[in-house]
Amino acid sequence: MTTFLGMPATAPRGVGQLRGDRTFPQAAHAALGDAQLRRNLRHATATIRSRSGRVIAELPDWQQLRAAGSALKADVMARLPQLLQQLEARVSEAGGVVHWAADAHEANAIVTDLVRRTGSDRVIKVKSMATQEIGLNEALEAAGITPVETDLAELIVQLGDDRPSHILVPAIHRNRSEIRDIFRRSMPGVDPDLTDDPPVLAAAARKYLRETFLSTTVAVSGANFAVAETGTLAVVESEGNGRMCLTLPDTLITVMGLEKVVPTWADLEVFLQLLPRSSTGERMNPYTSMWTGVTPGDGPQNFHLVLLDNGRSAVLADPVGRQALHCIRCSACLNVCPVYERTGGHAYGSVYPGPIGAVLSPQLTGVADNASLPYASSLCGACFDACPVKIDIPSLLVHLRNRAPHPRAERAMMRAAAYLMDRPRAYARAQRAAKLARIAGRRGRGLPPPLSGWTAGRDLPPLPEQTFRDWWARRARAAEEA
Numbered sequence: 141m142t143t144f145l146g147m148p149a150t151a152p153r154g155v156g157q158l159r160g161d162r163t164f165p166q167a168a169h170a171a172l173g174d175a176q177l178r179r180n181l182r183h184a185t186a187t188i189r190s191r192s193g194r195v196i197a198e199l200p201d202w203q204q205l206r207a208a209g210s211a212l213k214a215d216v217m218a219r220l221p222q223l224l225q226q227l228e229a230r231v232s233e234a235g236g237v238v239h240w241a242a243d244a245h246e247a248n249a250i251v252t253d254l255v256r257r258t259g260s261d262r263v264i265k266v267k268s269m270a271t272q273e274i275g276l277n278e279a280l281e282a283a284g285i286t287p288v289e290t291d292l293a294e295l296i297v298q299l300g301d302d303r304p305s306h307i308l309v310p311a312i313h314r315n316r317s318e319i320r321d322i323f324r325r326s327m328p329g330v331d332p333d334l335t336d337d338p339p340v341l342a343a344a345a346r347k348y349l350r351e352t353f354l355s356t357t358v359a360v361s362g363a364n365f366a367v368a369e370t371g372t373l374a375v376v377e378s379e380g381n382g383r384m385c386l387t388l389p390d391t392l393i394t395v396m397g398l399e400k401v402v403p404t405w406a407d408l409e410v411f412l413q414l415l416p417r418s419s420t421g422e423r424m425n426p427y428t429s430m431w432t433g434v435t436p437g438d439g440p441q442n443f444h445l446v447l448l449d450n451g452r453s454a455v456l457a458d459p460v461g462r463q464a465l466h467c468i469r470c471s472a473c474l475n476v477c478p479v480y481e482r483t484g485g486h487a488y489g490s491v492y493p494g495p496i497g498a499v500l501s502p503q504l505t506g507v508a509d510n511a512s513l514p515y516a517s518s519l520c521g522a523c524f525d526a527c528p529v530k531i532d533i534p535s536l537l538v539h540l541r542n543r544a545p546h547p548r549a550e551r552a553m554m555r556a557a558a559y560l561m562d563r564p565r566a567y568a569r570a571q572r573a574a575k576l577a578r579i580a581g582r583r584g585r586g587l588p589p590p591l592s593g594w595t596a597g598r599d600l601p602p603l604p605e606q607t608f609r610d611w612w613a614r615r616a617r618a619a620e621e622a
């Protein structure tokens with residue numbers, strides 16, 4: 141079934157964090173030179189992998205849960221407009237206000253205007269990939285509003301004037317002494333003799349954040365799920381900071397990607413089992429906050445839901461590529477990816493790193509703007525095996541490689557190969573051509589320019605001693621003589 145939400149447009153340029161300023165190979169090259177980064181990544185991904193593997197092995201019906209999650213997501217994509225309208229109706233009935241944002245510009249303008257109307261010049265934030273995607277912090281700062289990240293890792297990234305490098309552990313590239321230095325340098329009111337002992341660092345962050353929670357009247361969050369049948373939003377997190385943001389302020393603004401809607405409460409049951417085991421390696425998520433509109437006298441008295449497109453309709457319009465919208469942001473594919481483990485998240489240039497980033501970002505921006513990302517994979521398939529909603533990332537990568545613009549020399553070479561393969565005699569002559577034999581002799585050195593780009597990242601295999609045709613002819617001759 142084809143589903144359209146208006147005219148599918150890709151995410152606009154010049155706003156947000158979906159495009160890097162270097163190609164993946166350029167950025168990865170720099171990252172590979174950082175031994176400390178690689179040590180941090182190896183340790184963190186190996187730890188999460190083994191914890192997650194242990195708790196997944198406890199569930200005898202894990203594969204059935206994955207199949208259910210995959211089927212539910214496919215169903216959501218097939219009737220997304222209807223579910224979103226149902227969600228809008230239920231949220232409005234419950235006292236919330238729903239805003240539709242076609243892109244990052246619109247979403248930033250909506251949120252900025254809503255915060256301004258409260259009179260507050262500061263907002264507290266729950267970790268949210270959607271708001272990073274649209275560059276909300278930068279937009280708020282430009283409007284004179286200070287956003288304060290309250291997730292510990294996000295706070296480290298924000299105070300370090302840095303960018304997240306993992307979906308779940310945004311500061312995975314930092315070790316504890318680096319974090320101590322960042323806190324000493326940038327955390328207001330911090331003890332100048334702060335040590336790098338983890339409990340001491342956590343206590344410093346807690347003290348700073350608690351004061352901020354109690355004195356800020358507006359919060360901005362993302363959402364992990366939204367239930368269409370009741371208008372209920374859900375945020376899952378591990379530190380309790382999200383619970384504080386979602387309950388203490390007067391005004392709550394939630395920015396949610398369109399694809400996060402699920403039809404019913406019963407569907408949440410599947411995802412709330414899949415997500416914690418795949419992401420943090422926990423049996424249950426520590427803090428799962430759910431709310432439906434506004435409850436008089438309890439929690440925020442003003443609730444706004446911003447439904448964000450920003451390229452998602454364009455992804456949905458591709459019947460193959462839309463699988464990338466099934467993602468529940470567990471980060472399991474990052475933790476098993478041999479490429480991610482060596483390069484880290486910054487090399488992907490987008491807020492969405494790792495295998496899911498390699499298929500989601502190019503589709504949100506248009507493949508031409510992130511053309512190197514579909515190649516940021518060895519196609520080993522570990523991401524597919526790990527994904528709790530069975531997104532076939534390797535097939536998506538190949539699909540996007542076919543849509544990526546190819547260099548002129550490569551296109552010319554492929555056209556020439558297609559011409560020859562259509563003409564058996566010409567093909568046979570070409571095989572015998574002395575030039576081809578010379579090229580074959582270049583094993584280990586790659587093809588000469590202008591084709592050298594194609595072999596820069598691949599070995600050029602030697603041509604066999606004899607071609608299939610020669611072998612076949614010799615065999616036929618031998619049979620005749622026998």
Ligand code: SF4
Pocket residue numbers: 418466467468469470471472473474496523526527528529530531
């Ligand atoms: S693609 Fe799958 S494994 Fe990767 S983050 Fe999304 S849900 Fe998790």
